[in-house]
Amino acid sequence: MGELLRAPFAAASTAPKGSQKHRQLRAGRRQQRGHDPSVERERLWRLLWSSCPGIGWQRLERLEAMFGSLELAWGASAANLIHGLSGHTRLHQRELEALERYRSSHGPAPISEPPSAEQRQRWATPACLLPSDLTYPEAMLQLERPPLQLFWRGQGSRWSALSQSQAVAVVGTRRPSRHGLTMARQIGRALAEAGWPVVSGLAEGIDAAAHQGCLEAGGCPVGVLGTPLNRVYPRHHGQLQATVAEQGVLVSELPEGTPGRAGHFALRNRLQVGLAQALVLVECPANSGALHSAELAWELGMPIWVVPADAGRISAAGSNRWLQQGATPLLNPSDLTTSLGVGPLRPPRSSTAGPAAAPLLQREAALLAALGAGASLDQLCDRLRLAPGVISERLLRLELAGVLRSEPGLWWRPC
Template sequence: MDGFGVATLRRLEAVFGSLEAAGQMPLPVLQQRGSLNKNQVQVLTAALDTPPPQPPRRWLAPSDPAFPAPLRQLDRPPLQLFWQGKGSTWAYLNRRQAVAVVGSRTASDHALAWAERLGRHLADAGWPVVSGLAAGVDAAAHRGCLAGRGRPVGVLGTHLQRAYPQDNRSLQQQVGLAGLLFSEQPPGEPVRRGHFAARNRLLVSLVQALVVVECPRRSGALIAARRAQEAGVPLWVVPADAGRS
C-alpha cells in the first residue's frame, strides 16, 4: 500500500503487538496511537473497504502456526506473507525439504537445459523446486519441475498479482496451481529493485541446498549464493559451457 513502508508496519506492530491486532483497531485509534497521517488513514480505509481479489490469495503473519519457522529466525523476518497455491507445500518449506535453483536471466542454451533437467529430476525425487521466478534459469527450473509433476515454489519480489517479467505470467499461474507462490509485498506495492534482492533471504532460508546455474558477477543469483554461504546452506554450481565465449 502506498505510504506504508517497512518502518510504518514495524511501528504498528510495536504499538499494537501485532499487525493482526492493528487491523482490528478503529481508524481514529490507528491515527492517534499509530501516528498515521491523513493520507495513510485514507489509504487504509480504502484497503479495508476493498473486497479480496479473485482468485483468493491468503495471508500469513509471524504469529500464525503455519508461518515457516526458518523465516522467524532471520535477522529481518518478513512482517507478513501473501500466498496462493497448495497450502500443504508449507510443510516442506517449514522443514527445509526443498532445493533452490537460480541463475542468469540471459542464460545460454546449456544453462537452460541443465536447469530444466534439474527441475525435472528434483520433482521425480519428491523435492519441491524453489526459485525467484525470474526469466532464464529460474523459469527453466520451474518448467522442468512442472513437467515432472512436482511442487514448484515461486518466491516473488513483487506482489502476487504482478508477473515480472510479463512473459512469465502463464508460468507464474501454473506454479500457483501446481505448487506455491508467495511474497512479502502487499497488493499494489510498486516494483522496486531492492525487493528482488531482499526476497533472496527468504528463498535461501527455506531450502536444504542452493544450485547456481550460470551466474553473472552482478546478479540476484550471486546475492543468493552469498547468502547461502553465510547461512551455511550447501551451495552447488553447475559447470559452465566450455564452448561459450
C-alpha cells in the same frame, strides 16, 4: 557425501538474527498458541498493521514496543505515532498522511472484542501467512528482515514441507548459456522426481528452466515473485506462472496494488533462501542478483552447489567464483539428489483412491471425522490437539491418495 557437502558451511553459520519478539513467536507456535483466543485478535491486529502503507518490520516492532500492543498503537494520536517512530525510522509527513488515511478508512475500532463472524472468517482462511501463524516458515524469522506477510496461491498442502524449509532453491542468470539452461532444466526435473519442491524466482533464463523441468516431472514448483500475485513479470510468463500456481505454490510478500520497483526483485532473494534448505547456483555473472541469494545462504550455513562453467564465459564469472569459496561442484544432477535423499513430496506409485487406499482411510478415521465437510489446518489442530506438522503430513498423504483436495487458505475438503 551429504556430511561432506555441509561441512564447509558449518563455520559460516551465524546465530539467528531475529529479535526477542521473533523467538517468542516461535516458542508460541511450539506451544500451539493457536488455541488461545487472544492470539486470534493479535493476529488480526498484526494483519491490519502489516497492510498499512509505510509500515515495515522495524516500524511494526517499534510500535508494539512503544505502546505495549498494536491495538493501543492504533488508537494513538498522530503526535504520539511520530514520537514512537522517531530516530532512524522517522515518520515523514507524506508517510503520516498515508497512515492517517489508512486508519480513517478502517475506523477507530476495526477489530471487536470478541471478533465478529466476518473477522473470524478472515482469520480462519487467509491467503497469507503472518509470523504468528503455525505454518509460517521458522527459517524466515532468522532473516534480518522477515516478511510481515507471505501472500500465496496454489496447493495449500505444500506448506507442510515449506514451513520446515524442506525445499531446494535453484537460482541463476536471466541470460544463461545453452549449457546453463539444460542443466537448470535437468536439476529441476531430478529434484521433482526425488520429491523435492523446487524454489526459484520465475524470471527468464535459469529460473524458468528449473520450473519447467520440475513441472515436466510432475513436481512441486515454488515461484517466489518480485511482484504481487496478481501481476506477471515478465509478461510472457503468464502461462508458466499459472501452471506453477496450479501444480505448486506462488509466494510474494507484496500485497495487490503495490507498484513495481526494481528493489523488490532483490528483496525476494531472501525469501527463496528462507524457504529452502539448500541452494544450487547454476550460472550467473559477477553482478547477478543470484549472488545475493548465495551470500545469504552462506551466512545461514546452508550447503551451496555450483554448476561449473567455461572459465572464460562472462555469464558464469560470478558462479564460478563460488567454487573458489568452498561451494560444492555439481557435475550431475543425480549427485545432488543422492546427497539430499528422498524429498518430503516423493509421490506414491498410485495417486488415486481405491482398494489400496482402504488401510489409509481406516488409519485416518479420526482426522476425516474432524475434517467433516471441510476445515482449516488451525481448526484441525484445535479439534485433534495435535501439532500442525503432524497434521500437515497426514493431510498430504490423504491428498496424494485422492481422498482430499486442498483449497486456498490452508483449507481441505473431501473429494
